[in-house]
Amino acid sequence: MQSFKDKVVVVTGGASGIGKSLxxxxxxxxxxxxxxxxxxxxxxxxASELSAQGGTLRAIVTNVSKPDSVNALADAVFEEFGACHVLCNNAGVSVPNNNVWDTTPNDWQWVLGVNLRGIAHGIQAFVPRMLASGEEGIVMNTSSGDGGISPLADQSVYASSKAGVSIMTECLNAQLVGQNTRLRACIFYPSGGILPTGIWTTKRNRPAELAREKPAPDGAEMTFEEFMSGMKDIGIELPVQDLDELAQFALNGLREGDFVIMIGRESMEETLVERARKLARGQCPIEHGLHG
Incomplete structure (x- = not known):
């Protein structure tokens, strides 16, 4: 898709962070x-901020973990615009770092409901209609290197959800190509540095019925500012990725027809090769230790 002019684009998780920049x-x-x-x-x-720059913008409250809510979003989009050309399944949440045995059922219920099932709901609600339109289209699913490429041991819930997103997207694109459709799917790996997004404080939107069944461990939750300050205190200066620049990079990837959209994606090759080597030797590919 070389031009986005007059195309209809849907972005979930669009109120802040990467979604807002997209x-x-x-x-x-x-x-x-x-x-x-x-x-x-x-x-x-x-919506008020972005509308000020001109153009056509609509804002619709949606809970991606609820199929009916996503179907209502698709209904509204197709009723008003008659099409969807780019679907950005971007909404995501996270929970405190923890040992797997210290996570709770609701941790998994909430994160998988939004991060994994939420994307499935988006595909189920939009793709049949996008196919029926016969027009060119793209489904861009936001995954993470933490899961899709190199999972972190202490982020088991989040990493598991994002690994699922990557595999789901591979399957989706293979099906779309294999059936000679005009749609394609791609994986967006936000990258380039530490990302100042709302993922650091997603507990603000955690439903009461899915609250943790026990308190989070001390120090397991922190804001972006607290994390960066803590790193600075121990002498580590981490690069911060500008989200508007990241969004422009993503759009360029869509124009190029890339299946994997990631800053510095060439660096993943050795990571994945080493992971494969360890698996082939019967070894665990994740290093021991909390931050392995």
Whole structure:
């Protein structure tokens, strides 16, 4: 897809962070953008901010973990615009770092519900209609290197969900290509440095019925600012990736028809090769230790 002008773009998790930057970038290209988010107040503020730059923008409250909510989003998009050309399944949440045996059932229920099933719901609601339109289209699913490439031991819930996203997207694209459709799917790995997104504070949107069944361990939850300050205190300066630049990179990847959209993706080869070597030797590919 070489041009996004007048294309209809849907971005879930669009009220903040990467989703907001993606929406801004698509608007700048002349697309008609629909942002959705579970957080009404943030969605309203972002809609007001982005509308000021001109173009066509709609904001619809959506809980991607609920199939009916995602179907309602698709209904609204196709009723108003008659099409969806780019679907960005971007909404995501996380839980405190923990040993697997110290996670709780609700940790898994919430994260998998949003990060994995949420993307499945997006595909189920939008792709049949996108196929029926006969128009060119792209489904871009936001995964993470933590899971899709090199999972971190202390982030088992989040990493598991994102590994699932990567595999789901591989299957989806293979099916779309194999059946000679005009749709394609791709994986977006946010990258380039530490990302100042709302993922650090997603507990603000955690449903009461899915609250942790026991308190999080001390120090397991921190804001982006607290994390960066802690790193600085021990002498580590980490690069921070500008989210608007990341969004522009993603749009360029869509234009190029890349299946994997990731800054510095060439570096994943050795990581994955070494992972494969360890697995082939019957070894665990994740290093021992909390941050292995």
């Amino acid at each position: 929406a801004r970038a698509f608007l700048g290209e002349g697309a008609k953008v629909v942002i959705s988010d579970v957080e009404q107040g943030a969605l309203d503020r972002t």
